[in-house]
Amino acid sequence: MLWTGEPPQAEALKEAMESYFNALQGFLLHCHGSMAGAGTTLFSSIQASVKQIVGTSFRLLQGSVSLYEGEYEKGRKPSIPQLAGAVWEACSNLKKVPATNIKAIGKAMTQVTVSMKDVLREMKELKPACFSPEPDDAYANPETETPNSDEDDLGDDLTPAEFEVSEMVADIVSEALVVIKELIRAITGMIKLENPKDDGAFVATLENLLKLCQDFGVQIDELGACVYPPQELSLMKQTLGRIRENIGEIEADVKGFKNSSSGALLGTCRRLQSSIENMETELDKRVDAEVVGKMQNVTL
Structure with missing residues (x-):
């Protein structure tokens, strides 16, 4: 869905969310298959990256719905470009996940x-x-006194x-x-x-x-x-x-x-x-x- 800066129309929002959920479901199925044979460390790496993508995706969808319905706190209007950027960043991080257990x-x-x-x-x-000089010594030699600022x-x-x-x-x-x-x-x-x-x-x-x-x-x-x-x-x-x-x-x-x-x-x-x-x-x-x-x- 192309973001124009205006609240999305109901039908357009519904279609975009359905398409997004289908893509997300396919992504999760693919990730599940890629975990076959993964050891503890690789499994944890994939899982953490997938959680980041799913989490940012849900925040993007929630922001879109709240923007359409106008149900958000004053001064806390959701920024769709920022939320979408978080999803892109999460997807980029997935590319950095190691390909093998080793x-x-x-x-x-x-x-x-x-x-x-x-x-x-x-x-x-x-x-x-x-070393801090005695008070008498410091008074006698004020030039040698070094303040301890740290x-x-x-x-x-x-x-x-x-x-x-x-x-x-x-x-x-x-x-x-x-x-x-x-x-x-x-x-x-x-x-x-x-x-x-x-x-x-x-x-x-x-x-x-x-x-x-x-x-x-x-x-x-x-x-x-x-x-x-x-x-x-x-x-x-x-x-x-x-x-x-x-x-x-x-x-x-x-x-x-x-x-x-x-x-x-x-x-x-x-x-x-x-x-x-x-x-x-x-x-x-x-x-x-x-x-x-x-x-x-x-x-x-």
Whole structure:
């Protein structure tokens, strides 16, 4: 139906809606057929895109009806071009949905690296609290006084000890990011060498690796959150333990790859495991020091 800027006529609106619903029904049937053999990740990608198209389509039709009947709130007249534009955008997004299970899983793994990069960026933006001169010194040397305009920024009040912990976490996140990148590279190398089919067994293996990657990403987020004061060292250590277990599962799955370039990945996994163990040792020392300090302050 061509939009002229005027409210649609009843018969024209009815014909347009019937035609649209028929097209939408055919689209849904086609999508249902395309989901045959789709794994969890590809199925979710298709489903999310289809929901977006259906949702924007219904909003377009509702807007058309309310415009015809004049039943809309004052100042909230529906914009048909805007609603139609949302449908076009949803259709364009459907074209970006991966065509195979392997591509869908690879895209989802890449999204995990994007999240990790955000955590790493936040860790690198942290800085220790600026030294503030005593009032007498500031009065004696007013030119050397530097106003702390960022004193309310989150993370700016890290003590030197807390800042050291944040640097250790940044190193862990950086190495974790390399692990995911090497995993994607190993899978890509195996696909090029062996040209595996998009069958159930292989897809199930990749789906399991994806789940491990996504869990890995969640744990990295939690580890990054622990850095902000007051730092919870015990929770940080628990999170590191879960990450270590997660890496072990990834290693076990990758060792099952045949003729794949997984050597570099296993090497990065071992380096990350070593870094985690070193950080756990350092956290134990800090926790012990805190306990001793609290006991010394206890008066009997």
